[in-house]
Amino acid sequence: MSTFHSTRSSDEAFTSKQAIRKGIADDGGLFVTDALGETKIDISDLAGKSYQQIALTVLSVLLDDYTEEELSQCIAEAYGSQWSDERITPVKPLGNDFIMELFNGPTCAFKDVALQILPRLMARTTPADGDCDEKIMIVTATSGDTGKAALAGFADAQGTGITVFYPQGKVSRVQELQMTTQQGSNVNVCAVDGNFDDAQSTVKRIFGDRDLASRLEADAHVRLSSANSINVGRLVPQVVYYFSAYAQLLEQQVINVGDQVDFVVPTGNFGNVLAGYYAKLLGLPVRQLVVASDRNNVLFDFLTTGTYNSKRPFFETTSPSMDILVSSNLERMLYYMSERDPRMITYLMNDLAEWGTYEVPPEMLMEIRKVFATGWADEDQVREMIADCWDRNHYVIDPHTACGYFVMQQMPADPQVPRVLLSTASPYKFPRVVNEALGLKADGTDFECMDELHAKSGTPIPQMLRNLENAEVRFRDCVEVSDMGHYVEECADRL
Known part of the structure; x- marks a missing residue:
């Protein structure tokens, strides 16, 4: 059985259930397994398999x-009628390329793929030290989409509560309403006076606060865990859709077994593209993973120079879920690329914490660049690409996907290697930006913008987004970054 340990130390070993329940290692590192890649997945029998069957194959590894029964139950509950397409993550032609829709779940964002199954996986873990009364409080920072997807997944889940922090005024109006109107007796939503990096780094500090942890366990029998992609249970379900994309390309006779594929991935926190790297290590013939950024192009600079520098201007863009300067999941990739050296990772992460920057050795950068290509798009280019994609393909994309679309257009095409662009969110989550790009009416409410986009494009409005207009706002809390820990404690007491 494979064991998990921190990226920063291999001293303590955990099962995947224990790692999922803990969320983050005690030393601040992320959970990884050295068994990754030992077992390869047979790609020759992927074609014709349902998403659920592929998920069972991948997650079993x-x-x-x-157990197979536990995973089968989790998969059946997570990928059922709450999805608007039975293929879950359908791959569709986009000109000479392909687009994989990851937004057909209940909150219209790719985070649903993992956050529909994470609560089910979590429910099948067991409390530490035999404390049967122990409850889990999920604490999560969101740059826009994770929050709602986590809330939807964990709402009224037995034995758990969830607290979500989002940066005040730095998510779209639709994203904010999705969170603040969430139903459920165990959910808490709070704005933070700061940006996403402030919220995320503070959540990590909350996890590392031993005094807080001991108070919560003593007073409320509560243990903290995470629904961000720092939790390995959030990350690994995303590996499945890369295999699903390959299966669909096989079925469409675009490729033969063993042919290579490129994936273009809009990403801020590096989790979405890291899942593709895991798929490659598991034997999927991935030629390149293309990291697409917005104007906060810290990943672009790192992948081209080897220097990661978070001490830089922070830009609020039309792709808020990618407005991130500290990409947490990069740490896992660095661990594998450093030949699994936890001492190097500790050294790099200490530099990041102390100086806001670190530099990897040149030979390591060379290995990274064999797998990861990169590009970025500014605001004007994002708008141009939304219009270009509609004009050429009669397909509406959101601003995050538009970053990837722009980068894909800049790449030299190889007719032998299909390119799959990952589409991360419904355009109806950002109707104002999309309408402006398409030259449509964009001066009313977000809901009027949705109606205009629907009328002019003929694309269906996801009803759960349209219904937000008249939903009751339940949460109006806003705290300073320094008060986040206190807020979590109050929420835990109510649990």
């Missing part, structure tokens, strides 16, 4: 202390 990655989470091998769950």
Whole structure:
């Protein structure tokens, strides 16, 4: 059975259930397994398999202390009628390329793929030290989409509560309403006076606060865990859709077994593209993973120079879920690329914490660049690409996907290697930006913008987004960054 340990130390070993329940290692590192890549997945029999069947194959390898029955139950509950397409993540032609829709779940963003199954995986973990009364409080920072997807997944889940922090005024109006109107007796939503990096780094500090942890366990029998992609249970379900994309290309006779594929991935926190790297290590013929950024192009600079520098201007863009300067999941990739050297990772992360920057050795950068290509788009280019994609393909994309679309257009095409662009959110989550790009009416409410986009494009409005107009706002809290820990404690007491 494979074991998990921190990226910063291999001293303590955990099962995948224990790693998922803990969320983050005690030393601040992320959970990884050295067994990753030892077992390869047979790609020759992918074609014709349902998403659920592929998920069982992939997750059985990655989470091998769950029984087949447990995984089958989790998968059946997570990928059922709450999805508007039975293929879950359908791959569709886009000119000479392909687009994989990751937004057909209940909150219209790619985070649903993992956050519909994470609460089910979490429910099948067991409390530490035999404390049967122990409850889990999920604490998560969101740059826009994770929050709602986590809330939807964990709402009224037995034995758990959830607290979501989002940066005040730095998510779209639709994203904010999705969170603040969330139903459920165990949910808490709070704005933070700061940006996403402030919220995320503070959440990490909350996890590392031993005094807080001991108070919560003593007073409320509560243990903290995470629904961000720092939690390995959030990350590994995303590996499945890369295999699903390959299966669909096989079925459409675009490729033969063994042919290579490129994936273009809009990403801020590096989790979405890291899942593709895991798929490659598991034997999927991925030629390149293309990291697409917005104007906050810290990943672009790192992948081209080897220097990661978070001490830079922070830009609020039309792709708020990618407005991130500290990409947490990069740490896992660095661990594998450093030949699994936790001492190097500790050294790099200490530099990041102390100086806001670190530099990887040139030979390591060379290895990274064999797998990861990169590009970025500014605001004007994002708008141009939304219009270009509609004009050429009669397909509406959101601003995050538009970053990837722009980068894909800049790449030299190889007719032998299909390119799949990952589409991360419904355009109806950002109707004002999309309408402006398409030259449509954009001066009314977000809901009037939705109606205009629907009328002019003929694309269906996801009803759960349209219904937000008249939903009751339940949460109006806003705290300073310094008060986030206190807020979590109050929420835990109510649990």
